[in-house]
Amino acid sequence: AGADAIGLVFYPKSKRNLSITQAAAICAAMPPFVTTVGLFLDAKADVVRDVLAAVPLDILQFHGSETPEYCRQFSRPYLKAVGMKGLAESGGFVAYAARFPDAQGFLVDSHAPGAAGGTGETFDWTQVPQDYPKPIILAGGLTAENVAEAIRVSRVYAVDVSSGVESAPGVKDVVKVRAFMAGVARQQATDSILVMAERSTADSEGRRWTRDELYER
Numbered sequence: 001a002g003a004d005a006i007g008l009v010f011y012p013k014s015k016r017n018l019s020i021t022q023a024a025a026i027c028a029a030m031p032p033f034v035t036t037v038g039l040f041l042d043a044k045a046d047v048v049r050d051v052l053a054a055v056p057l058d059i060l061q062f063h064g065s066e067t068p069e070y071c072r073q074f075s076r077p078y079l080k081a082v083g084m085k086g087l088a089e090s091g092g093f094v095a096y097a098a099r100f101p102d103a104q105g106f107l108v109d110s111h112a113p114g115a116a117g118g119t120g121e122t123f124d125w126t127q128v129p130q131d132y133p134k135p136i137i138l139a140g141g142l143t144a145e146n147v148a149e150a151i152r153v154s155r156v157y158a159v160d161v162s163s164g165v166e167s168a169p170g171v172k173d174v175v176k177v178r179a180f181m182a183g184v185a186r187q188q189a190t191d192s193i194l195v196m197a198e199r200s201t202a203d204s205e206g207r208r209w210t211r212d213e214l215y216e217r
């Protein structure tokens with residue numbers, strides 16, 4: 001459907017959990033230029049190593065309470081998931097992310113720090129940090145219906161969806177996937193126009209309009 005990446009879940013408690021054999025078969029069927037992401041949640045390091053030995057994963061996604069030392073031991077690019085619920089009280093996103101200087105990016109999800117992610121719930125997208133120097137990926141309760149607004153408000157590098165494009169837990173629905181991708185494409189086109197307009201449009205007193213003001217108009 002045009003996604004840049006797919007996620008392969010290696011978390012036994014998940015309805016989407018894959019065996020190594022299943023994951024290897026999915027990777028073997030992938031077209032070129034689609035990134036394969038392996039999701040782990042507080043897995044034993046040997047479990048991650050066994051998967052890496054058999055499944056050609058491009059990026060690891062750590063969705064639990066993994067430490068920076070744990071994440072870097074595999075010498076693979078990784079994304080660290082950040083639970084945004086209640087994070088402000090425990091130092092905020094910037095302080096949390098600073099602990100993972102070698103992360104390739106951060107995936108912001110709606111769970112509380114220390115709790116399991118993948119809740120299928122949204123969070124307040126205005127809490128996503130702006131102008132952070134590393135890519136931020138938005139996750140949590142996204143659907144074809146809300147993804148355009150989520151991108152507009154959060155201005156993230158990428159979006160990640162799981163339960164919102166399923167017909168039942170663990171069963172991806174191709175119609176929902178295509179509708180989701182259409183929502184993403186629509187907002188990307190709108191954002192390109194707004195960015196151009198932001199640079200070139202001013203009111204009668206010469207004051208530049210912000211992207212949000214232009215969108216409202």
Ligand SMILES: O=C(O)c1ccccc1N[C@@H]1O[C@H](COP(=O)(O)O)[C@@H](O)[C@H]1O
Pocket residue numbers: 007009011014015016039041063107109116117118119120121139140141142160161162163164
């Ligand atoms: O998919 C799971 O079962 C899962 C389990 C534990 C942690 C994360 C999990 N999924 C990831 O969570 C986010 C958001 O998912 P959703 O769109 O809200 O359902 C995404 O990265 C999933 O891959």
